[in-house]
Amino acid sequence: MRGKTAVVLGGSVAGLCAAGVLARHFDEVIVLERDQLPPDAEHRRGVPQSKHPHFLLNSGRRAIGEIFPGFEEALIAAGGMHLMPSMDAAYCENDGWAPRKSGSMTMVYSSRVLIERVLRDKVRELPTVEIREGVTVTGLRTTGGGTERGRVEGVEYRAGDDSGHLAADVVVDALGRGSSVADWLIKAGWPAPPEKTLDAKVTYTSRWYDLPPAGRRPESWWWKHLVITPSQDTGDHPEEHEFLSNFFPIEGDRAIVCMGAWGIRMPRKVDAFEKAVDRVRATAFGQATRACTPTSEVHLTRSTGNKWRRYDLLDRPPLGLVCIGDSICAFNPFYAQGMSSAARSALILAELLHGRATLDLTFFREFLARQKKSLDVPWMLAMARDQAYDFATGSEVAAPWRRRLAARLSWPVFNAINATSREDAYVERTFAQVFNLDKSLRDMATDPRFWFGIARYKVRQRLGRTVVPGGFDDQQDPPGTDFTDRTGTGRAGTAPSAESDLVHD
Structure with missing residues (x-):
């Protein structure tokens, strides 16, 4: 028209x-x-x-690229970085640092x-x-x-x-x-x-930093991005272990250090922020932040x-x-x-x-x-996580039995998906597609091949037949070893066997 x-x-x-x-x-x-x-x-x-x-998810990147041809190239020319998170980011999961290997997802950081x-x-x-x-x-x-x-x-x-x-x-x-x-x-x-409303009382706080000059960075900095997931330990620990923490790279040799949590007051002053950084459960996070030069005040957001x-x-x-x-x-x-x-x-x-x-x-x-x-x-993805909290408010608050079920199952399922993704290309691709909004949570939940892959991995794990190690000590630097070849995949997304096909913007 x-x-x-x-x-x-x-x-x-x-x-x-x-x-x-x-x-x-x-x-x-x-x-x-x-x-x-x-x-x-x-x-x-x-x-x-x-x-x-x-984060600009893959589905968003493609949509913007269709509306504005050349957008991604222009973003990279302006300083954005095209990276593969599974190779260029270090993830501290429940049991420690995850192994580094090729994956199906790429991302432009800026x-x-x-x-x-x-x-x-x-x-x-x-x-x-x-x-x-x-x-x-x-x-x-x-x-x-x-x-x-x-x-x-x-x-x-x-x-x-x-x-x-x-x-x-x-x-x-x-x-x-x-x-x-x-x-x-x-x-x-x-x-x-x-x-429809649901507020899970998320607060997050960020500060901007300049990275050290390239020649002065520690040899252990093979990574560009650090992600520390919340602790799943139900015992006594500092509340900073409950933080989802990101050392997020952006253009101009800079990083945004961000910490957030569900239902916890976050630091908004510089002194409190710096103390919290040092108490995040993976020591590399505080060490990396301390090696950088702060360039901003602390910014806090509660409207979430x-x-x-x-x-x-x-x-x-x-x-x-x-x-x-x-x-x-x-x-x-x-x-x-x-x-x-x-x-x-x-x-x-x-x-x-x-x-x-x-x-x-x-x-x-x-x-x-x-x-x-x-x-x-x-929306379904957001509800799956935020409905698990007893302190959440809004029209979409789940019944107590559903909250208990979500709280009990969400982490074990997430852990199983992450572990299986190390060795099963189909599970890895499917989860990446859900994360990037290319598939719905319902599609994943009703996919028999996806759950078969997880069940098969759990059996192999019990039998001691898995080939990619995980759970590296989070009090040490994240290991830079590339484990891609352990899975038999010559390149990202290639299935290790004929039966294999395929963390938000």
Whole structure:
């Protein structure tokens, strides 16, 4: 289709992806952004979470690459690093350091601010897109609110001392967790969209560091990324052993040191942060941090609850409105699903706009149905973990028996998957596909080959016939030995035998 005007509310990842899609179908696309956007990769008020690590999952990378051809190459040219986590990251699991070997998953490491800068550069290459900065959206222009023909026809805004409105054929809400669009719709006559919520009381804290010059780094630093998973020990131990900790590499020979936990107060002052780093259960984490030079204060985030505004359940959804990113579905950031989910929603919009003559009720219902199916995948993953906590609150709190079951099984199942992935290419690939949102948790849970692989590995483990060791001492440096050839795989993802086929953004 070819429309006249599309207005995008918000110039972050979700809004920029939406603008890239709409530019192919509308004569003009206007992005309204409250902040003054920096020319380079810098933090800004509207994206406080940019101070923490961000994973762009494989499904998100592909979606952004389809919207903006050459995005990944541009990100790497700007300093992003294309790495294979199983070879370039050291993982401290339940029983110690995991073995290093090739895997099926790769990832581009960079800061959130660099991802946004590269996306802005791509958007500014589009002649039909205009980004207006310093503009605050104050409301919607609507007609027939709550009726079958009810439509969003534009937005009201304020820019400095001036105010005005923009008419639009379609408005995209990419205003994030704090979006007021649902409130404006209620005021205009639509019912409130039902909401699913679950807050597992996650808090995380981060600080930025410069790495030592390459020639001065310890010989043991074969790794680029350190991950320390929470302790599964139920005995007495420092609360820092409960942290999920990341020494996360970004562009410019820098790293973001991040620690987070469910239901634990996290350090927000420098002294407390440095003490906590030294008490993380793997000693290499504190040693690596101490070898670097801090370049920021400590940044803490508590706004981590899962929240899904179910516009798809409205009998008469507002025509002319598309919601993308955290404005419709926000996840616990621990699972790295936000950017990728937003890009996947933008790609659904692209597919539905192609060849469409009008944006009628059928179009918006189809978009909401397909978006719901896409969001089900990351939502199920987030619920599987966060529902295990007794202190979690919200509409999706599980029954006590389910919480007990999830708490009892989640770690043993996770441990079994990780161990099996060392020697079974099918299990490794399947779990990587679930992590990257290419398969759903339900697909994995109902896959007999996947569970057969785990059962077979457990039998071989009992018989002492496994070939890749694990559980290296977490009080020592992570071992750099490459165990890939032990599995009989000549390259990543190749099955060791004819019967073999195939941790969030």
